[in-house]
Amino acid sequence: MSKGRRTMRASAAVAAAAVVALSACAAPEDVEGPGEAEGDGETFLQLATGSTGGTYYPLGGEIAQLWSSNIDGLQVDTFATGASVQNMRALEGETEDEEAGAIDQSELVMAINGVAMQAQESTGPFEEEPLASPDDILALGNIYPEVMQVVVKADSDIESIADLEGANVEIGPPGSGTEVAARQILEAYGLDPDEDINASDSTFGDAATALGDDQVDAAFGILSVPAAGIVEIGASNEVRLLPIDGEEAESLFELDPSYSSLTIPGGTYNGQDEDVDTLTQWAALYGTSGLDDDMAYDLVRVMYENAGDIGHDVGGQVQLETALDGLGTMELHPGAERYYQEQGVLD
Structure with missing residues (x-):
């Protein structure tokens, strides 16, 4: 992202979060484990969001519903967490949160780009307790400023x-x-x-x-x-x-x-x-190399191509044109990278 000034045109009216967004959110103890369910070939993924009073939780629920409705055989569940730092740790394994309790390893997380960079560089809140494999963090794309x-x-x-x-x-x-x-x-x-x-x-x-x-x-x-x-x-x-x-x-x-x-x-x-x-x-979407390339491709494709179906106020800010702003040193997931190349936003 350039350091030039951005001016956001925003209305003062805020729509209530869509019911479908909340219905997609679940407490950690109610969430199916990740992976493929026995017998039906369905894939379950978990998306770590943020606190119930913030933007991540309802918005994440709507995005998860988009994925579940538009990608065959996929079910994405979301749950509340302590947000960015907590979520980066959830990419590697179970973690504890005062509000949400024990949180299982999550294949997908929402986090601020600056915190993700700190996790990768083992600085800031990750200096004393670094991630085991910080280089395995991969960006999928920006969601909103x-x-x-x-x-x-x-x-x-x-x-x-x-x-x-x-x-x-x-x-x-x-x-x-x-x-x-x-x-x-x-x-x-x-x-x-x-x-x-x-x-x-x-x-x-x-x-x-x-x-x-x-x-x-x-x-x-x-x-x-x-x-x-x-x-x-x-x-x-x-x-x-x-x-x-x-x-x-x-x-x-x-x-x-x-x-x-x-x-x-x-x-x-x-x-x-x-x-x-x-x-x-930037609020951005992250995963690891353990996420299948084709799945990563479909996740970003559906998120950007169906952003108009997001009822939350920031839905209009989910744009392919800003998907890679502020990426810094973070590497893209290969599946996401393929989508951006096809769309002409990445050489």
Whole structure:
């Protein structure tokens, strides 16, 4: 992805997640094991998504339904997790999550591209506990832009990230992409996340409720635009987004090439009258070399060719043209690579 500015045209209205998306989601204990079922030749795959209050969970359910409906002999089940960091570990084997409990190995995961790069490079949250085979992580393609949104009430005295010193701040669940990015951003503004703020680690759904109830002063969230949780707060309270720009943003670009700038137009949320510059990464789909090449080909083909059937607001942002933005050093799965070559988006 280039570091040029992207401007997202977003309506302030958020549609409810489709019922079919939720019906495709299941708790880990209800999910069939991966592989081929005995006697009927059907293939079962699991897709690790994110917290129930975020975008990954309902969106992942809809994408899984697309796959199950359009690829013969395939059933994809989804389940809630702690999101990006948790999901990268789930590619290698069973992992534990405070919200979801024990999570089996997953053949497919949704994760922020920056976290995937950290997993491959054994840096950040993977430095002390690296994956056993980080080079086996393979990208299948981008899903939608993940936008860092730091929200406060419109009448708050907090005008910038630097003003969060001493404040009560929701920085995202442990191991989530939101938490990883929030810590990087706070440090770029000279704040120690463990010393200079009173940090909480709720899911964004709970964080939004806490902000609306004045239990916290600000909440970080890597979310789609518009974000349902922020729209819900704005229904009863005017809100503002804090900018992430200038020298601090430039330092983050140098630190992590998966970042780029994005402008959220004024009017996206109730109370946010002016354009706000912030950072974006990409929510992307990942697997390993253990995923069959033909299956990987069909997964990306169906996801992009049927994106118009996705009811979630970000469905319109699932585009073949941006499938490889911000890929960095990540290698493509050979099956996905074949599809992109056929479509002319990869030489």
